[in-house]
Amino acid sequence: MVAGLLAVALRRSGYQVGVLDADITGPSITKMFFPNGARPGSSPLAILPAETRTGIRVMSINLLLESEDQAVIWRGPLISGAIRQFWSDVLWGELDYLVVDLPPGTSDASLTVLQSLPMSGVVLVTSPQDLAGMVVRKAAQMVGQVGVPLLGLVENMSYFVCPDTGKQHEIFGPSKAEAMADWLGVPLLGRLPLDPQIAALCDHGQIEHYAGDVFQSIAEQLVELAPDARKPVMPGT
């Protein structure tokens, strides 16, 4: 969800954006962007990414399956092979940003992305639960060991605003995001509420309709932090 909404925010800022879904055994990117399913573009030379309503280019294993419910029961080497192909054999075209969605954990998918793709950096996503925090600290250690820059931290599921009372409920406990960002030595890019609107948009392939400001701010900070991408082409210029 964070990867998807980040891509939407970058696209709104005028960048050419792609999303590579590296979560081969739990892919969710296509469902967020395509209400009626999608297929990859066809070309005799390469795999073409599917293109969303606003022109974001997407590659996910789900584009290649007969049905989105079909399981991909693969051990690590096949998973790594698919991710490498999504990078090298897909005709992405000119992109300013390629957002790569990773599964949790520090095994084949994350390792392959960190070792085989020329990453500008990594954004870590945590939640207020210390259970999640611990797993994110493990991931941060892996990123450090591989030598890829950590760009920042996002806290998801931070709080729920009751629509009747307007009160914030910290369902997963008080936020630990500031402390964790300090500990990691990276900026806290944003805190995301538990928002029924986001959940519904994701389930209906309409993530590009999301209107919240927080992702626009996260995207702007990331553009500052990863300045090696090319200048945006604003629509109409």
Add this chain to the structure above:
Amino acid sequence: MVAGLLAVALRRSGYQVGVLDADITGPSITKMFFPNGARPGSSPLAILPAETRTGIRVMSINLLLESEDQAVIWRGPLISGAIRQFWSDVLWGELDYLVVDLPPGTSDASLTVLQSLPMSGVVLVTSPQDLAGMVVRKAAQMVGQVGVPLLGLVENMSYFVCPDTGKQHEIFGPSKAEAMADWLGVPLLGRLPLDPQIAALCDHGQIEHYAGDVFQSIAEQLVELAPDARKPVMPGT
């Protein structure tokens, strides 16, 4: 969380219970049970599981790390090897139930557990989001292909009860659990609320203090569904 609370409920019913944490790269079981960390028991012959306050035996990669934040950056074959060792080289003693906590996805960890351990069955955990539902349907397909029985479905994060108004908020959308259980042909074992109390207990190693009824009901249904386990020894008999 579901694996941990299920083990607690089975233990309360008088069974000898173990928990094998097969989520090698994102292990969370020890944190739920041990407020001050834990080490495995020591024996010249085998690895002994750590024992919780109420006598649940736990094995997790986190027991073997110097610090819980240490990353285990392993590709599939090492992950599979660790899981097989947790089953064959750990002196579990006499158990009625061994609850195995799996990571999401259909890759090495899940495959190894399904293929190498003599499973009575699998409990699938979903959420109301169709994004989660899709990944769970993929997992169900894997379980079917390997030939292990599906015992039932649990829906997590179903709703949040506002403490001020008592109203249920379906943050991740309306429940699809009944329809999904029908589709899978298994019973819906229970629906779990988003509960700040559970989150806090999990983070403080006090999951055994949880007093909700829903897990006792889930445990009773599972005992009926997997009757090949031995009869419980009630405390004091």
